[in-house]
Amino acid sequence: MNIQRVSATIAVFSLCLMACNAQDCITGASSQYSGTHSVTASGIPCQRWDVNTPHMVTHVPTDGGRHNHCRNPDNDSRGTWCYTTADTTRWDYCKIPKCDDNSRLIWTTYYESQGESAFTAINADPEYLQQMSAGGLQKDTSYNVTFDESELNALEVTAGGNIIFNDIRNNFVGVYRQESGLTSTYLEGHAETIHAITQDPVSGNVYYTDPHRKVVMASDNEFRAQVQVYKTAFGAPQGIVVLPTKRKLVYSVTFRTGSQVMVANLDGSAVTVLLSLGKNITALTADEQRIYWIDNLGYASKVMSARFDGGNVVEHYSESQVDFRDIAVHSSHIYLTDARARYNIFGDVRYRIKIVGKTDNSKFTMLKYGKPSGIAVLDASKAIPEADESLKKCQTACSGICLERFRGQGTCVCPAGFSFDHFTKACLEVQGTLLSMEQDLKS
Known part of the structure; x- marks a missing residue:
């Protein structure tokens, strides 16, 4: 693999959106905005929320609306808006820029025609992503690190901001260290069949699944020692995630008859079946309360979740003719990589990053040229439990x-x-x- 090429001159995880330096920007969800911006993106002054002239008001913000400031009373995922004072325009978006929350959505992309791969890192805020995909931002602040002659697959982002991945073309595990911009390689000749990678942020240990060898492996963070923590004679371990606060390891195993989600101690002991459901659970992730997974059924793919005890199973999203590869969660949304090729009328191929709401029906798509695979979120605000x-x-x-x-x-x-x-x-x-x-x- 040749040395990586970086297509930006700013630090990958310290980049700030151009709008952060603006006098008026939104921190957090735009539904919580309480600023005084009162002009739409097209330059039309806003109508007061407590009057019905020139337009009838059907949504009122929680602060009562005794003003004409931009608000988001209906939780529109594209941001703040207002009724306008123009007779011909009932309402319009304000497009107040989002302040950077220091979260990064990161995924791997494989460009088959060039034979190269890349990481892309971008602000993970779902409203920012939707505005960007709709062309509502003046500048795309994504950051790319490109690797020649490679095919990157699984992905994990450490609490320190480094990226762990496997290159199935060159058959190694790499760690991209964002402070130095250098990549260290490990497990040369033994990484081609790794399916998923996760890290325990407390100990720093790395866990990965290998469906070909039918094992779940654990390693220290420098890959000096690797030990087997689970092996099956018939199944294929696939998705994997660590629950840092619960000090548990969760992974999925697919058998001929379906999939099981297992939970174990971090050394692999005390294995129990948490869930027995689905046809082919290929990816797992978790937030502070729930475990999320992709179930590829053949005719369709479902995005599901359950509490840590396996209860309250919820279906969040289902779609046919997709190839969901990996899953990540952040704030109120779920992020999915879709490796199914789609062609436009000119024969150009596109792939998708799908983003869906955890608790509502919101969803939107970012179209990309290269085939995406692993995906993860770095949330700098998330507290990490200290090691005993x-x-x-x-x-x-x-x-x-x-x-x-x-x-x-x-x-x-x-x-x-x-x-x-x-x-x-x-x-x-x-x-x-x-x-x-x-x-x-x-x-």
Whole structure:
């Protein structure tokens, strides 16, 4: 793989929207806007909300509307608007710019004709994305990092802003370090069949699924040691996510008869079936309250969710003739990559990033030239639980990988072919065996 090319001169995760420096911008949902902007995007002054001249008012903002300031009383996903004072224009959008919330939606794209791949990072605010896709923004603030002669697949964004991915063409796992702009490569020759990657933000450990080998693997954040935490004889592990506050690992396994969602401790122990449903659950993600997944049924794909205990299963979206590859969630919306090619009348191919509301029927599409695959959101405002002292002690002493069997209790686990040495607290190679040994540092 050749060195990456960066198509912007600003830092990937510190970029600020051009509108952030504007005197009047919206922080958070536009339905909460309480500023004094009172002119539409086309320059027409707004009508007061508490009068019916020249237009009858059918929506009134929660503040009573004793003014003519732009508002969003009906939660329009395209932002603030107002009734106008022009007889010929009942209402129009104000298009007040959104302040940057330091969240980034990041996905991988494969450009088959060029034989190259890229990351794209852009503000994750759904209103900003919809305004951009509708041509309502003056500037596209996306950021691209391009890799020649590559095909990037799975994607995870760490709490520190680095991007973990696998390149199925060059058969390695890469870590793009945003501060230096450099990429480190790991697991050369062993990454082609990795399907999904996730990271525990507390310990820094990385987990990934390999449907070809039928395993779920765990690694330290520098990929010095890898251990198997789940193996099945018949199924194919696919989606995977860590629940940081619950200290649990969740992954999906697809069998001939359907899919199961499993939950386990972070060392792979105490595996239980959380859900048995769906035909082919290929991707998982989670927010602070729910687990979300893609179920590819063949004739259609569904986007579903459930509580952490498996209860209250909800269908959020369903569509036929799609190829949803990955899923991410942020704020009130769900983000999906769709790798199904669509052609216009000129024969040009387009792919989609689909964005749907968690609790309402809002949805919109961003059309892209390259085929998208992995997708994730970096939310700089999200609090990360601090590691327990026992886990920190384990990470300091262990030369293997520290996994949690119980909350906060770090266990040094040695990879296959090594055993734990009590005296050196290190994993030493064992001649003539491929057994994986583990030992709690407290014993």
